[in-house]
Amino acid sequence: MNTDFILQAAEAVNAAILAHEPEIESLDRAIGDGDHFINMKRGCATVAAMRAELAELSPDAALQKVGMKLLSTIGGASGPLIGSFFIAMGKAGKEAETLPQIAAAFAAGVEAIKLRGKADVGEKTMLDVLIPVAQTFTRLANEGCARDELLRTIKREAEQGVLATRDMIATKGRAAFLGERAVGHIDPGAKSSQVIICAVCDLALV
Amino acid sequence: MKKFINQVDDLLAESLSGFASAHRDIVRLNLDPNYLVRAEKAQNKVALISGGGSGHEPLHSGFVGVGMLDAACPGHVFTSPTPDQMLAAAEAVECGKGVLFIVKNYAGDVMNFEMAAEMLSCEHATVITSDDVAVENSTYTTGRRGVAGTVIVEKVVGSLAETGADLATCKALGERVNRRTASMGVALTSCTVPAAGRPTFDIGADELEMGVGIHGEPGRRREALRCADDIVADLVHAILEDLKPAPGSEALLMVNGFSGTPLMELYLLYHAAEKLLKQRGINITRSLVGDYTTSLEMAGASITLCLLDDEIRRHWDAPVHTAALRWGR
Numbered sequence: 001m002n003t004d005f006i007l008q009a010a011e012a013v014n015a016a017i018l019a020h021e022p023e024i025e026s027l028d029r030a031i032g033d034g035d036h037f038i039n040m041k042r043g044c045a046t047v048a049a050m051r052a053e054l055a056e057l058s059p060d061a062a063l064q065k066v067g068m069k070l071l072s073t074i075g076g077a078s079g080p081l082i083g084s085f086f087i088a089m090g091k092a093g094k095e096a097e098t099l100p101q102i103a104a105a106f107a108a109g110v111e112a113i114k115l116r117g118k119a120d121v122g123e124k125t126m127l128d129v130l131i132p133v134a135q136t137f138t139r140l141a142n143e144g145c146a147r148d149e150l151l152r153t154i155k156r157e158a159e160q161g162v163l164a165t166r167d168m169i170a171t172k173g174r175a176a177f178l179g180e181r182a183v184g185h186i187d188p189g190a191k192s193s194q195v196i197i198c199a200v201c202d203l204a205l206v
Numbered sequence: 207m208k209k210f211i212n213q214v215d216d217l218l219a220e221s222l223s224g225f226a227s228a229h230r231d232i233v234r235l236n237l238d239p240n241y242l243v244r245a246e247k248a249q250n251k252v253a254l255i256s257g258g259g260s261g262h263e264p265l266h267s268g269f270v271g272v273g274m275l276d277a278a279c280p281g282h283v284f285t286s287p288t289p290d291q292m293l294a295a296a297e298a299v300e301c302g303k304g305v306l307f308i309v310k311n312y313a314g315d316v317m318n319f320e321m322a323a324e325m326l327s328c329e330h331a332t333v334i335t336s337d338d339v340a341v342e343n344s345t346y347t348t349g350r351r352g353v354a355g356t357v358i359v360e361k362v363v364g365s366l367a368e369t370g371a372d373l374a375t376c377k378a379l380g381e382r383v384n385r386r387t388a389s390m391g392v393a394l395t396s397c398t399v400p401a402a403g404r405p406t407f408d409i410g411a412d413e414l415e416m417g418v419g420i421h422g423e424p425g426r427r428r429e430a431l432r433c434a435d436d437i438v439a440d441l442v443h444a445i446l447e448d449l450k451p452a453p454g455s456e457a458l459l460m461v462n463g464f465s466g467t468p469l470m471e472l473y474l475l476y477h478a479a480e481k482l483l484k485q486r487g488i489n490i491t492r493s494l495v496g497d498y499t500t501s502l503e504m505a506g507a508s509i510t511l512c513l514l515d516d517e518i519r520r521h522w523d524a525p526v527h528t529a530a531l532r533w534g535r
Contacts, residue, residue, distance in 0.1 A: 034399055034402040038399075075287060076281075
């Protein structure tokens with residue numbers, strides 16, 4: 001990991017979230033209450049504006065700083081979840097250099113979301129994207145998969161994860177009560193997670 | 207969207223500033239992080255802190271003051287406040303007997319208060335309110351939602367805390383009141399989150415949402431508008447099914463407006479609910495009617511029943527001096 005890449009990723013993610021406004025908003029209006037995009041936008045803009053203070057930090061410290069900042073700016077359910085992700089990834093990512101080390105740090109971040117949200121795969125949440133991505137990332141990195149091939153596979157995994165939420169009945173998160181009424185709708189939190197992961201992969205693929 | 211706004215992003219800070227100025231004898235406002243505390247810091251008591259998304263005014267800021275809360279943390283509209291707000295508020299009001307968080311049961315609120323609690327260095331505890339019987343699970347929850355019954359929990363525990371009771375005792379009473387309180391609401395129109403700019407849900411001119419949540423989340427079912435007595439009968443039935451009060455039970459009946467329904471109609475609902483509850487052998491000895499837990503401009507109302515006993519009644523009757531509830535002083 002290097003801090004410069006984290007700064008570029010923050011800008012890429014901000015741009016990608018803004019570009020997907022109509023899609024994320026309409027998904028959220030269908031089975032949420034319409035504030036998911038507003039909260040994500042606020043979080044992304046805040047991180048993009050932290051460039052100067054992050055540039056001085058080591059990558060793991062920068063990730064932790066981002067996590068603390070998101071914790072105090074996003075609010076709602078996304079704030080503690082996404083904040084916990086970055087804090088845990090930063091803690092686990094101290095001196096992470098190799099792909100297996102970075103994959104392990106990412107997986108530690110996803111684990112923190114699972115613990116904080118008391119949720120798992122199959123519940124129609126962001127974890128339906130994040131857990132398969134973390135597993136694939138870890139497996140391919142440890143198998144010594146070529147970098148670009150790994151990134152392209154992660155993107156496909158994220159896209160499949162989003163589509164899988166369409167037919168799920170939500171048991172956690174925003175769509176939980178809707179039950180049958182939410183079937184047929186993609187989860188907005190899963191969608192925004194996929195948008196973010198694809199933006200970071202695309203940046204690394206260039 | 208038709209609202210009184212300068213810039214959407216400034217709405218919350220301007221509204222909080224107006225609230226704090228209008229009630230400067232009762233509260234003080236801190237901006238960034240946002241929280242309200244009593245104008246005069248209390249001593250020798252458990253510090254009661256609540257908070258939640260904005261758009262439900264007067265909940266919770268309107269209940270800061272003697273006899274109720276020590277501090278309130280307002281989030282963005284319908285969005286939970288963040289741990290830094292709760293930590294700063296706790297630091298401002300804690301006075302040696304610990305902090306009790308009163309939190310409505312929504313995933314976001316619970317997680318943010320949980321993270322704040324993990325970071326607090328003083329003694330602390332949390333009461334989670336979950337009085338809404340409409341649904342077991344809703345848009346933001348794991349389990350029942352916390353709605354208007356939260357006001358009763360804050361009032362009763364607020365009074366107990368003023369007596370110098372310890373943290374465990376305050377928490378226990380809060381949980382007891384929550385168990386003895388049940389609510390259910392109905393919406394006639396949607397509400398519009400200012401930053402979203404359009405109604406949260408579509409509802410026909412002749413339809414109602416039975417069991418609606420205070421963010422416009424879906425309830426039990428969408429149905430055709432009926433006469434008020436029929437609607438009240440459904441709400442009261444659901445509440446009694448849940449509380450199963452013994453005949454002769456004494457209770458507080460609250461009719462809460464979501465802010466788009468006139469007081470005239472709220473009193474009509476109260477009349478219908480009280481009549482029905484009397485027929486079912488419930489002895490209504492206390493009441494509260496008005497807009498206390500609102501949902502932006504939504505038309506609609508909720509009914510809350512709280513089963514009283516000597517202790518709860520005494521604390522309900524005790525003096526309170528806040529922006530939204532005042533009596534006995």
